[in-house]
Amino acid sequence: MKNWRMLLYSILLTAGVLLLIFPVSSAQEQGSGETVYFVPVEETVERGLQAFMKRAVESAEEQGVDHIVFELNTPGGRVDAAGEIARTIRETEIPTTAFVVREAMSAGAYISLNADEIVMQPGTEMGSAQVIDGTGSAADDKAQSAWLANMRSAAELNDRDPVYALAMADPSIEIEELNLGEGELLTLTASEAESVGYAEAVVNDREALLEYLNMENAQVEEFELSAAEQIARIVTHPIVIPILLSVGSLGLILELYSPGFGIPGIMGASALFLFFFGHTVAGFAGWEAMILFIVGAGLLALEVFSPSFGIFGILGLGAILTSLILSSFSTFYIIVSFVIAIIVTIAGMLVLMKYIDRAGPMKRVVLQDATTTELGYISNETRNELEGQTGTALTVLRPSGSAMIGEERLDVVSEGGYIEQGRKIKVIAVSGSRVVVRDISGSETD
Template sequence: MIRKKILLLPFLFSILLSFFPAVSYANDQQLVYIVPIKDTVEMGLSEFINRAVETAEEKQADVIIFEMDTPGGSVDAAVSIGKIISGTRLKTVTYINQDAISAGSFLALNTDEIYMDGRGRFGAAGVIDSQGNTAGEKAQSYWLSAMRGAAEKSGKDPLYAMAMADKSIAIPELGDDEDKFLTLTAAESLEVEYSNGTVSSLDDLLKTLGMEDATVERMDESFADKVARFVTNPIIIPILLTIGALGLIFELFSPGFGIAGFVGISSLLLFFYGHLVSGLAGYESIILFVAGIVLVFLEFFIVGGIAGILGIAAIIGSVFLAGGNVYHIALSVLIAVAVSIIATILLVKVFGRKMKFFKKIVLRDSTSTEEGYVSNKTRNDLVGKTGVTMTALRPSGTVLIGDERIDVVSEGNFVGKDVKVSIVKAEGSRIVVRELTDIDLHKEDK
């Protein structure tokens, strides 16, 4: 009987628990991730933002706050990052502290809510080319569509987003005239409902969001992220490629492997490393680059020029494969090639330098007379001597001078056998003779 009661205890205990509220052992602490978006927006930033969002999703964060202070940057990078931000299931908030200019304004529009510092600025999102001019019609139309779409998706009036990207759209009530991209202050952003509020700090923002007691995790960029962002900057790319090309050019003119070669290879490796870390380049681009270098070196030992052409094509192809933006890479490669050609001309024509590789594989010794080389010994000692033709000269033949038989040529005329001749010129193996006249013979007898 006791045994049966013992067996009933678990059943009775479970029934008793059913009368009490369920106990949750989950962590009710709210979690906030702070992700900085600082400085120029480039493709190197895209990989960092993607990793930050994935981390926040894995940790089941309640909100991601993007603390933004950027002058803008690449359109391609902005579109890529915008897709990452708008694609997350987590709540996203932009804290503009203090600028969200150009590409930054597009990123802010892709978040669920926007809060601004009192000194904040928001807008001026026109597409500008490398010369500081408004971009072409096609690029402008694409960017205008992207800005409008981002505003509509976040429930905002797209007119203001379009005015940020198009000078021809004016908002007079905000003091915005034509020929000027719209830039909103914190107060103006709040007025047109582009901002959800004005805050003085991150703590103030957390309080506004009702998360002042939340656990805050800050995602800071690693050293690799910073290198990737630096290397993928559109201004830095042509500088790296130019340094790489110049380093290799100078190395070709220097004995042994020195500082120039090390700097050149380091610059190119830094280019590929940055693009690899940022997710733009794959290992296939590095393999193609190495193959190109090998083919260029083989060109010094293989006749034909095919290996060199294929090697240069492989190197340039690997740079394009790793670059991402074809226009920027093409411009960077053209700059590097132009500078390299000018440097080569200066080294050869102005400084008279010689490529060390050519010294090893090309015979540079001269076999000139000035260097002491002759094809045949010149018989200058015979000039002025006389002899007798052993054969007729037509115009070549044989002459006996003393006891020595010598092959000679006449000055062009026929000379018979057993005729006295005088040697008038000796040029290597060519001995020129002239028939002696009676007058010459008479002088000789005297």
């Protein structure tokens, strides 16, 4: 009975994981045989969205979908991710429509231009596509030139006047008919986009869009992000990656200094699991990268408990860095994130080592008890009561030997001189188990 129960649990767990990674698309309408895929393009354009878009197009191709509609509502994002998404859209043989439902700014405008048609809802916008660097400033001339070429090519792909695409990315271009002066980036409203040929139609909703496409009787299917892909979109964000690596490294290192496996270890392991899980779902990492990371972590632990003059430590760091590079979409960015994580970890450990035993909840991970004499712990009994007592040297003291003090035989040491056997002695100091005596035979009087 127990085996059947375990088998049932295993089947349910496997089914749950498969549904998490590969959700079932939901059909909303039954039609005449034609099928339209609605694919959301929302929030920031990044590598997680790229993986989702690729899966959506591949699924549409496998199922023989007749039309794909990309519903855009994005402020933009990474240029490299937008480039890969645009390539995926261009290379499919299925007719595509970019349906702007709120805004298609920056990278979103570039993605829209690569679709076969652009349709916008009233009150929506498209444009403002200048390349910026990590500091929020305009990118260098080389990057800007390449991006302008991409915008021009995307516009010309469907016979659109490239001057408007260039004006979206280059503030030096002026367009009098749209009252666009120098120093401004072009952002087209729905009506403006239609008037300059950048939108084939302006419609109110999906029903009007399907009517425009002559597919009002088509079967509509929603292609949704799986829970795994939603996680992947978060953890592959350029800002989140160094945070995960920092939390992971700091948590695991802190765990080495606390007994058992507690909160720091759970936080560190969870952060690193999310990193590899997200990058695996996004298609950047494989199991080999995770295995290499585990080997590297093991080598670092081995260096801590069995020092090898740095050999295991160097090999461990090398294995971990290699695994991160294999998992990442950008070697440069993952190296920068790795360096940030190391700096944060070192700084965090220094702070914790200085303040962890003073106050706050972290004080609980530090052992505060001490085996003091006040609590009854005695490492060595001190015989202070012997001080001042007299006795006889039972052996020669040179300077140590045995003596009879009162009725007790003790190991004693002279204060530095030689004392013959049988001489009269006096205890002059006691320190722990060390009893110091002095020869007093010469000072005795009859």
